[in-house]
Amino acid sequence: MTAEANAPHTEHGPDELCPAGALLYRRALGEGRVTVTDATATPCLVDFGLLQPSLDDPDRLDPVAPVVGLHRLLRMSQERIADERRREERLTETFTALMRTASQSATGEASTLRVLSGKERIDRTIGDVMAVATDQVLTIQPHSTHVGPHPRVHEAALARDQALLDRGGRIRTLYQHTLRHAPTVLARYELLRGDVEARTLDEVTERLIVVDRTVAFIPASADRSLALEVRHPALIAYFVNTFDRLWHLATPMHPQAVHQPTLNGITPRQRAIAALLIEGHTDSDIADRLGMNVRTARVHIAKLAATLGSESRAQLGYLIGQSGILDREG
Structure with a gap:
């Protein structure tokens, strides 16, 4: 027997097996059964339905197939999750009513x-x-x-x-x-x-x-x-x-679409990006604010830089200001 198998059993949930329980369950699967005495130190195996009494020998326990045991444990987990969700709903309903009561007492009106x-x-x-x-x-x-x-x-x-x-x-x-x-x-x-x-x-x-x-x-x-x-x-x-x-x-x-014009090779999307660039926003911020991914934002920035002849981020900000492209908005 290993030190883990001899260690005192501690209470735990069905979402994990203790080392001693895992060892005994593996042994039961390999040998076909274990004795009741063997399982005394790991009551979790019986509690979780991984070992069950033998029909022909009351002193022995038969292992439940892992697929069946997994299904049982998953079902138990789903039931706990459902219980928590119902608890959350009850709490929400309770405190919503309390907030409404507090509002009514403060204002005399419905929330x-x-x-x-x-x-x-x-x-x-x-x-x-x-x-x-x-x-x-x-x-x-x-x-x-x-x-x-x-x-x-x-x-x-x-x-x-x-x-x-x-x-x-x-x-x-x-x-x-x-x-x-x-x-x-x-x-x-x-x-x-x-x-x-x-x-x-x-x-x-x-x-x-x-x-x-x-x-x-x-x-x-x-x-x-x-x-x-x-x-x-x-x-x-x-x-x-x-x-x-x-x-x-x-x-x-x-019902009638209107498309903003391209001015001097600068598209409306690039003008929007230019406005955010000179405010100091990062590529990630620009992408988030304009509803695109970072890669797309960087493609637009590269095209804007090429159109204005910029060779660096700092120079791009300067050229945006000098170009007057933002003065044409609105």
Whole structure:
């Protein structure tokens, strides 16, 4: 027997095997069975269902096949995860109610801010609000909203939006320039029928949805697993005002697309990059703000440098300032 096998057994979860338990289980698989006495020091094997009493000898234990044991342990793990998720939901519901109570006691009015937890609950709440909308929906969709989600996510949003348009509503959406030719975006506007418009900018804010100028939804966490449902009139007015200002600065995309001109060999994308370069942003920052990957950003920077005749990063900043290309914006 090894020192590990003789070591006192310590309590542990089913997501791991103690050294003594792993050793005895391996032995049981090799020999076909072990004695009850052998397993006394490793009760975890019986507790986790990896050893079971022999049908023909009560003093012996038979090993369960590893594939069966793994399935049992994975099922136990899934059940623990499900229990934790239900616990999180209960906590969220409990504290949401407490926040609403606190708001009511402080203002005498129903809460105008509500935390939504979980993407399914967020989508369901937005869907419920959209189902009774009659006027207008304003949305801002950054590049990340169309990178990664399963196509069914866009299909559900498309059906929801078309229902509003069929009721005579209006939809205005702001995207980043990098989404002008995204397949999911192009497909959306090929299918939608009604009063729907879209425009693009180099940079936009985080995701925003404003419905009928009465309720808005904004992210409350970086991974968008939390959202804020906003019904405060002052905040709604602020969101609408911000949207309108960005809308007037944006380039039309649908129903009539307008393309910004290239000036002296400098494209609109390169002018946007130039503006961020002279502010001192890194390649990674530029890529993140303009909704592209770093490699693409560096390709644009290299083309910009070649057009202006720059041989270094420092010289590029100087030539951008001297060229006057940013003076032509807006």
